[in-house]
Amino acid sequence: MDNRITFFDRVAKSKDKLTKKQLKLAEFIMRNYKTAVFLSSIELGEQVDTSEATVIRLANALGYLGYTDLIKDIQSYIKEEITTIDKLENLGNIYKDKSILDEVLKNNSLMIKSLKKYIRQDDIEKITEDMSKYKRIVIVGFESSAGLAEYIGYNLVRMAQNVEVVTHNYGNIFNLINNVDDRTFVIVISFPRYSNKVVKLARLFKNKDAKTFVVTDSEMSPLIKYGDYSITIPVHDNYISNLDVSVAVITLFQGIMLQYGAINYNQVKKKLKDLEEFNKDYEMFFINE
Known part of the structure; x- marks a missing residue:
């Protein structure tokens, strides 16, 4: 990995300034970052019984432009380490209630x-x-x-x-x-x-x-x-x-x-x-x- 400031660094630096809900959400992401990147802001909020607004506020509190910016940063971090098994385990989440063929064509x-x-x-x-x-x-x-x-x-x-x-x-x-x-x-x-x-x-x-x-x-x-x-x-x-x-x-x-x-x-x-x-x-x- 390079020396850039990662999501984990941002959380450590801003930990004392985060609300309880934001901290709970950040800790969930840190524990499950390989799967969290496949979730929408709404789905991520549901994982810790909080709102989409809290997810967005966490991203802003950590210095990101928004949730998409936060996710892209984590994706960049894990791109070289995420395994095929990790990706396969998320297949069900990505295509849940969707036609796989339609999604592939799209x-x-x-x-x-x-x-x-x-x-x-x-x-x-x-x-x-x-x-x-x-x-x-x-x-x-x-x-x-x-x-x-x-x-x-x-x-x-x-x-x-x-x-x-x-x-x-x-x-x-x-x-x-x-x-x-x-x-x-x-x-x-x-x-x-x-x-x-x-x-x-x-x-x-x-x-x-x-x-x-x-x-x-x-x-x-x-x-x-x-x-x-x-x-x-x-x-x-x-x-x-x-x-x-x-x-x-x-x-x-x-x-x-x-x-x-x-x-x-x-x-x-x-x-x-x-x-x-x-x-x-x-x-x-x-x-x-």
Whole structure:
């Protein structure tokens, strides 16, 4: 954790100035902060038999702009330590009396719409043009980002000349590091909780002079300092797993791959033609006779 003033610090500093109700509420949050962040101000008040107004007054008494500001501060504090089990235990609270499918569709729709806030066409063009200059592309994703890395690699290998996907199933990491150099373009994908392996690899890639493109959740991510390029996709306030950001990451890379195809049209056309011939020769797909 960094040295910023946390919710816990604020409570300790203001403890003598809080009312009994505010102190009771603050103590409840401190004991249950991993679950409290998933509650609305009304729901939090109900947990200690107090009103929403008391919740808001507590936030103001601690120096926050409001309840949302308080919750965001705690979310920032726990983002790196909250476990998958913690998130799963809150699934029932988040989707209580709601249609899970409707909520997923709504959240995914909001996630895609919000991409315009974080991604500019100029950035896509700059990253893709630079990526086109490199002889080798390495895509890295561990833990819950591994599936995203595999998906991106599956599609990009049909367009670029030399693509390699590195996940927890990868074999000889030493050979990978040894062969990375200034002719390598590395794509690193990681969201909280950040894989320590990915952070270490990103540092090694940087030291080997590879050009690195980082996709993560915020400027506070430990990966940011290793990226020549970075795009941040904030996780949903109530996110349960990286499933919540996967739709945004896939959408981002759909744009990147289409841009890559436009820039490298002749190369991609030849690759796809060769692939079709391979599929035909080896009867890769079922044909209804």
